Amino acid sequence: MLDIQRSLAQPILTPAVTRREDYRPPAWLVPTVDLAFELDPAETRVRATLAVTRNGLHAEPLRLDGAGQRPVSVKVDGTAIDDWQLDGETLVIPLAGTAHMIETEVAIHPERNTQLMGLYASSGILCTQCEAEGFRRITFFPDRPDVLSTYRVRMSADRARFPVLLANGDPVASGGEEDGRHWAEWHDPFPKPSYLFALVAGDLAANRGTFTTVSGREVQLGIWVRESDLARTDHALHALKLAMAWDEQVYGREYDLDVFNIVAVEDFNFGAMENKGLNIFNSRYILADPDTATDYDYDAIAAVVAHEYFHNWSGNRVTCRDWFQLSLKEGFTVYRDQCFSADQGSAAVKRIEDVRGLRAGQFPEDAGPLAHPVRPESYQEISNFYTATIYNKGAELIRMMATMLGAQAFRAATDLYFQRFDGTAATCEDFVACMEEAGGVDLAQFRLWYSQAGTPRLAVAVDHEAGGGRATVKLAQSVAATPGQPDKSPMLLPLKLKLFGAETGRPLTDERLVLFGDGVGSVTFEAITERPVLSINRGFSAPIVIESDRTAADLAFLSRHDDDPFGRYEAMQQLMLDTLVAGAVEGRADHQAVVAAVSATLSDPALDPAFVAEAVLLPSESFVGDQLAMIDPEAIFRAREALRRELGRALDAQWRAAYDGARAFYAYTPAAKGLRRLRNVALGYTAASGAGDAAKLAFTQFEAADNMTDRQAALGTLANGDDRPFGEERVAALDIFYNRYAGNGLVLDKWFQTQALSTRADTGAAVAELVRHPDFTLANPNRARSLIGAFGVNQRAFHTADGSGYRFLADQLIALDQLNPQTAAKLLPPLGRWRRVDAGRAGLMRAELERIVATAGLSKDLFEQASKSLG
Ligand code: TRP
Numbered sequence: 127m128l129d130i131q132r133s134l135a136q137p138i139l140t141p142a143v144t145r146r147e148d149y150r151p152p153a154w155l156v157p158t159v160d161l162a163f164e165l166d167p168a169e170t171r172v173r174a175t176l177a178v179t180r181n182g183l184h185a186e187p188l189r190l191d192g193a194g195q196r197p198v199s200v201k202v203d204g205t206a207i208d209d210w211q212l213d214g215e216t217l218v219i220p221l222a223g224t225a226h227m228i229e230t231e232v233a234i235h236p237e238r239n240t241q242l243m244g245l246y247a248s249s250g251i252l253c254t255q256c257e258a259e260g261f262r263r264i265t266f267f268p269d270r271p272d273v274l275s276t277y278r279v280r281m282s283a284d285r286a287r288f289p290v291l292l293a294n295g296d297p298v299a300s301g302g303e304e305d306g307r308h309w310a311e312w313h314d315p316f317p318k319p320s321y322l323f324a325l326v327a328g329d330l331a332a333n334r335g336t337f338t339t340v341s342g343r344e345v346q347l348g349i350w351v352r353e354s355d356l357a358r359t360d361h362a363l364h365a366l367k368l369a370m371a372w373d374e375q376v377y378g379r380e381y382d383l384d385v386f387n388i389v390a391v392e393d394f395n396f397g398a399m400e401n402k403g404l405n406i407f408n409s410r411y412i413l414a415d416p417d418t419a420t421d422y423d424y425d426a427i428a429a430v431v432a433h434e435y436f437h438n439w440s441g442n443r444v445t446c447r448d449w450f451q452l453s454l455k456e457g458f459t460v461y462r463d464q465c466f467s468a469d470q471g472s473a474a475v476k477r478i479e480d481v482r483g484l485r486a487g488q489f490p491e492d493a494g495p496l497a498h499p500v501r502p503e504s505y506q507e508i509s510n511f512y513t514a515t516i517y518n519k520g521a522e523l524i525r526m527m528a529t530m531l532g533a534q535a536f537r538a539a540t541d542l543y544f545q546r547f548d549g550t551a552a553t554c555e556d557f558v559a560c561m562e563e564a565g566g567v568d569l570a571q572f573r574l575w576y577s578q579a580g581t582p583r584l585a586v587a588v589d590h591e592a593g594g595g596r597a598t599v600k601l602a603q604s605v606a607a608t609p610g611q612p613d614k615s616p617m618l619l620p621l622k623l624k625l626f627g628a629e630t631g632r633p634l635t636d637e638r639l640v641l642f643g644d645g646v647g648s649v650t651f652e653a654i655t656e657r658p659v660l661s662i663n664r665g666f667s668a669p670i671v672i673e674s675d676r677t678a679a680d681l682a683f684l685s686r687h688d689d690d691p692f693g694r695y696e697a698m699q700q701l702m703l704d705t706l707v708a709g710a711v712e713g714r715a716d717h718q719a720v721v722a723a724v725s726a727t728l729s730d731p732a733l734d735p736a737f738v739a740e741a742v743l744l745p746s747e748s749f750v751g752d753q754l755a756m757i758d759p760e761a762i763f764r765a766r767e768a769l770r771r772e773l774g775r776a777l778d779a780q781w782r783a784a785y786d787g788a789r790a791f792y793a794y795t796p797a798a799k800g801l802r803r804l805r806n807v808a809l810g811y812t813a814a815s816g817a818g819d820a821a822k823l824a825f826t827q828f829e830a831a832d833n834m835t836d837r838q839a840a841l842g843t844l845a846n847g848d849d850r851p852f853g854e855e856r857v858a859a860l861d862i863f864y865n866r867y868a869g870n871g872l873v874l875d876k877w878f879q880t881q882a883l884s885t886r887a888d889t890g891a892a893v894a895e896l897v898r899h900p901d902f903t904l905a906n907p908n909r910a911r912s913l914i915g916a917f918g919v920n921q922r923a924f925h926t927a928d929g930s931g932y933r934f935l936a937d938q939l940i941a942l943d944q945l946n947p948q949t950a951a952k953l954l955p956p957l958g959r960w961r962r963v964d965a966g967r968a969g970l971m972r973a974e975l976e977r978i979v980a981t982a983g984l985s986k987d988l989f990e991q992a993s994k995s996l997g
């Protein structure tokens with residue numbers, strides 16, 4: 127089978143590779159740009175006038191990136207020329223002098239743009255997405271982030287269909303035209319790279335607000351949506367104001383234009399985009415009300431609104447020199463939005479959520495065929511590098527520097543960075559140099575975090591001299607080989623550690639910050655009077671894996687006595703993980719230590735319910751799998767279900783007490799959120815116990831819920847349920863949910879996703895059926911992700927031994943690639959985990975990857991991901 131597939135494979139031209147070491151400054155600069163759009167969904171005319179200046183002494187022609195268009199006309203200094211050429215997609219214009227005016231005109235077709243890059247139509251709204259290389263799909267331009275220009279934009283459109291015309295910067299003028307058209311002109315005074323260009327035209331209404339900056343300027347805020355969605359925009363507007371105030375207080379960053387607009391659209395490849403003064407959002411990160419959005423959605427909206435707003439400084443005022451520096455803006459901005467969210471509620475719970483996300487998304491990337499450094503060395507398609515490594519590991523790098531510098535020096539260093547690089551395109555190295563300079567630290571070894579891929583592992587053992595003597599913490603660091611990087615050097619790890627007395631439960635030391643940069647070494651503590659239990663990597667001070675010699679009893683002890691909430695969570699997770707790994711490998715495990723620790727956590731009245739809810743959750747199946755060289759997905763599933771059932775049964779009374787005790791009136795406050803979370807976790811355990819009344823309990827909650835958090839949690843519990851005893855309630859709830867929310871796309875996404883994530887044995891068949899549902903379409907990225915993306919991460923369903931899950935995913939990706947290569951490529955990574963499963967499954971997965979690679983007309987997005995996954 128494998129060989130047949132291989133021999134059928136067509137030879138494919140490998141796409142060109144872009145390398146970091148090949149960076150050269152641009153040959154021509156473009157200080158100003160004038161754009162005139164005659165907007166029409168079918169065909170839009172774009173006239174661009176570029177003032178270009180030769181950058182340095184050279185004889186290079188002007189090269190403007192394009193994306194397959196042919197210019198309708200090209201003028202130099204007002205005169206039409208015909209000695210231009212197309213070199214592939216690049217427009218080459220010979221120029222004699224040092225400064226010229228270049229005019230081009232092109233025709234583009236927004237309605238036919240299914241890639242959602244460049245200018246496209248989404249439910250009757252015309253909008254743009256230019257990062258990373260979408261601007262070249264709009265007009266010919268040096269489409270690279272180190273060419274900064276000031277933009278003047280004129281749009282004209284049919285007044286009835288497109289009454290609102292928005293672009294970057296401030297509105298300058300507007301007026302009427304003949305034939306029912308009108309126009310508007312916008313000017314952005316801040317030089318920016320082309321990837322930050324944006325325009326929107328549509329029939330939109332605004333939720334308006336104002337924000338007065340610290341220096342007293344009033345900024346007009348607008349959240350633009352379809353009229354019928356206006357009622358769901360208050361939370362986003364509120365979050366925006368909080369973010370604006372937070373950036374002033376915490377980083378001294380003030381907003382710089384008179385208007386700040388956000389537009390929500392339904393079809394969007396990512397979460398949102400930070401275009402200067404005109405952020406464009408996936409509607410899922412704007413629209414919320416209690417009936418349609420969960421607490422998780424509310425939190426994510428605030429985080430993404432803040433993230434995009436923070437980019438105004440970390441990304442826009444200071445941008446990236448080239449795309450290898452992407453983490454300069456993304457890692458830093460994620461760190462900033464994480465700290466913002468931590469300040470809105472429980473910082474401990476936020477840290478737990480962020481670490482869980484890192485382990486779910488980034489650690490597997492670092493351990494697989496697509497591993498790459500935070501500052502990559504090469505790419506075929508830059509869109510494939512908007513990854514958890516760039517974003518989330520990148521944020522951990524910033525966090526480690528902040529830890530090493532301390533709050534005050536870190537602020538001094540970011541002040542220096544913003545001041546020194548304002549209005550320029552900078553590098554990761556520039557940022558680190560500011561940290562070093564203002565922080566007075568040596569980050570020479572720390573820089574390896576930018577260049578070496580892979581998650582460091584730290585083996586830890588504690589020796590204690592009996593009779594009140596010295597305790598020695600022995601450390602050994604290793605970093606596994608990753609593609610293209612066979613040998614690694616030890617990294618600098620900022621480790622927060624502390625010792626607790628095994629007998630008294632009391633702290634034996636203060637927290638110590640150790641900068642460990644060796645392969646092997648140790649840390650000593652003197653006068654330790656009782657057997658110490660080690661709390662290490664507190665607060666997850668370094669994004670690494672700890673392998674310690676701590677026993678189940680030590681971990682259970684820390685889960686009760688550590689004074690770092692993250693440490694308590696972590697000890698419990700490790701205890702659960704050890705138990706689940708034993709269960710998966712040996713087919714059975716001793717559940718007692720976990721049961722006792724969970725019971726103690728549930729009954730500790732001093733703990734925040736939100737924390738309790740996180741602490742008692744079992745690690746995911748995929749995280750359990752990450753601990754094993756070879757994964758048996760069914761065995762992991764069974765081990766996890768067995769422990770869930772045991773926890774459910776043994777602690778039945780406690781779960782029910784927690785469930786009843788955590789009732790709250792609906793409010794979006796940290797306290798009420800925590801109660802809802804605990805209540806729904808308790809419901810899950812009660813269902814897992816197999817209790818006869820569980821289906822009824824879940825269904826009653828489903829029907830009585832006055833908010834989506836409770837409704838969706840109940841639906842999820844029912845959707846996982848087996849036919850006996852859940853059959854009737856499961857089917858009924860799915861139907862009721864569907865009918866109640868028909869026409870609400872974001873909630874229908876939840877309906878698809880809940881079914882795709884179900885742990886039932888027939889999920890593969892159900893998902894194959896759902897692809898044919900009238901509401902399913904690959905053309906909308908949210909919908910595609912909610913079904914196909916969710917299925918790919920469903921360990922049990924995706925890895926069925928007959929390979930039908932693999933074949934299904936490959937079929938869908940090949941179809942999606944025709945429409946939207948970026949989104950298809952994002953959903954491929956589950957197929958790349960073939961090294962971790964048995965030979966039978968591995969062969970089936972590789973066959974699907976080879977089939978994808980051999981598909982005629984494949985995008986370079988999907989080609990790069992699939993071919994690298996074959997590794
Ligand atoms: N820069 C954006 C952010 O992280 C996201 C982004 C990158 C994006 N590439 C995109 C959004 C392509 C849509 C499409 O905030």
Ligand code: ZN
Nearest residue numbers: 433437456459
């Ligand atoms: Zn970002």
